[in-house]
Amino acid sequence: MIIITGINGGIGNYLFNTYFKNGEEIIGTYHLSKPEGEQYKNCVQLDITDNAQVEAFSKNISSPSEKITLINCAGISYNSFAHKSNVEEWVNVINVNLNGTFYLIRGILPTMREQTFGRIINLSSIVAQTGVLGTSAYAASKAGLNGMIKSIALENAQKGITINNINLGYFKVGMINTVPLEMQEKIKSKIAINEFGNPENIFNTIQYIRETPYLTGTCIDLNGGMV
Numbered sequence: 001m002i003i004i005t006g007i008n009g010g011i012g013n014y015l016f017n018t019y020f021k022n023g024e025e026i027i028g029t030y031h032l033s034k035p036e037g038e039q040y041k042n043c044v045q046l047d048i049t050d051n052a053q054v055e056a057f058s059k060n061i062s063s064p065s066e067k068i069t070l071i072n073c074a075g076i077s078y079n080s081f082a083h084k085s086n087v088e089e090w091v092n093v094i095n096v097n098l099n100g101t102f103y104l105i106r107g108i109l110p111t112m113r114e115q116t117f118g119r120i121i122n123l124s125s126i127v128a129q130t131g132v133l134g135t136s137a138y139a140a141s142k143a144g145l146n147g148m149i150k151s152i153a154l155e156n157a158q159k160g161i162t163i164n165n166i167n168l169g170y171f172k173v174g175m176i177n178t179v180p181l182e183m184q185e186k187i188k189s190k191i192a193i194n195e196f197g198n199p200e201n202i203f204n205t206i207q208y209i210r211e212t213p214y215l216t217g218t219c220i221d222l223n224g225g226m227v
């Protein structure tokens with residue numbers, strides 16, 4: 001079974017529909033509004049920053065749903081120079097991207113440990129490793145994920161559970177649409193392949209992680225050769 005958060009978002013929606021078309025057993029979670037379409041009928045509303053909601057959701061995910069892959073797609077960004085930033089917005093980014101992702105992992109791990117199998121995949125960002133103006137909150141939240149998985153990998157390696165991040169560059173769907181066009185061109189000029197990524201690359205990387213039990217506690221850079 002595959003669990004995907006943030007199915008209203010560009011990447012989450014692409015992954016949900018790809019797995020749905022492939023006939024996989026899949027549960028998607030949405031935040032504010034349920035997407036329209038028959039394929040979404042079993043999707044669940046979930047605010048990942050609310051640990052009580054996440055615990056209730058996680059308790060419903062139990063056997064016979066085996067071989068769980070959790071794909072953490074939900075995320076937000078906030079753009080501001082640090083000295084002008086709004087503290088509530090800053091904290092909110094940490095709450096969604098780091099704390100919310102952790103709540104989900106914490107909630108699903110007991111079932112994975114019982115089943116001695118699990119794949120946890122978080123969508124992190126190149127911004128966690130490179131300086132980008134105005135992204136201190138986003139970068140901190142994603143860098144937090146990169147540290148967090150090392151410990152969780154160790155704790156669960158003997159239970160058949162792997163946890164990895166994909167450090168994404170810039171992709172054609174989702175958050176990129178909030179970036180002004182002029183800035184998009186500047187970003188593209190730093191990508192060796194010279195274009196934003198197709199989400200199919202994310203799907204293929206997730207499949208590689210799912211099928212590679214020896215890969216854990218690590219980050220895969222998927223960025224078209226960005227410098």
Ligand SMILES: NC(=O)c1ccc[n+]([C@@H]2O[C@H](COP(=O)([O-])OP(=O)(O)OC[C@H]3O[C@@H](n4cnc5c(N)ncnc54)[C@H](OP(=O)(O)O)[C@@H]3O)[C@@H](O)[C@H]2O)c1
Nearest residue numbers: 006008009010011031032047048074075123168171174175
């Ligand atoms: N697209 C890229 O190029 C890129 C690059 C690097 C990393 N990433 C990462 O990839 C992931 C997906 O990105 P995307 O581009 O698809 O973003 P997106 O289109 O902005 O979608 C983000 C999703 O997160 C959901 N979300 C926000 N707050 C939430 C909450 N409190 N509880 C549950 N869900 C919540 C949103 O739902 P609502 O709209 O209903 O709030 C939305 O469905 C993110 O983690 C992002 O940081 C993306």
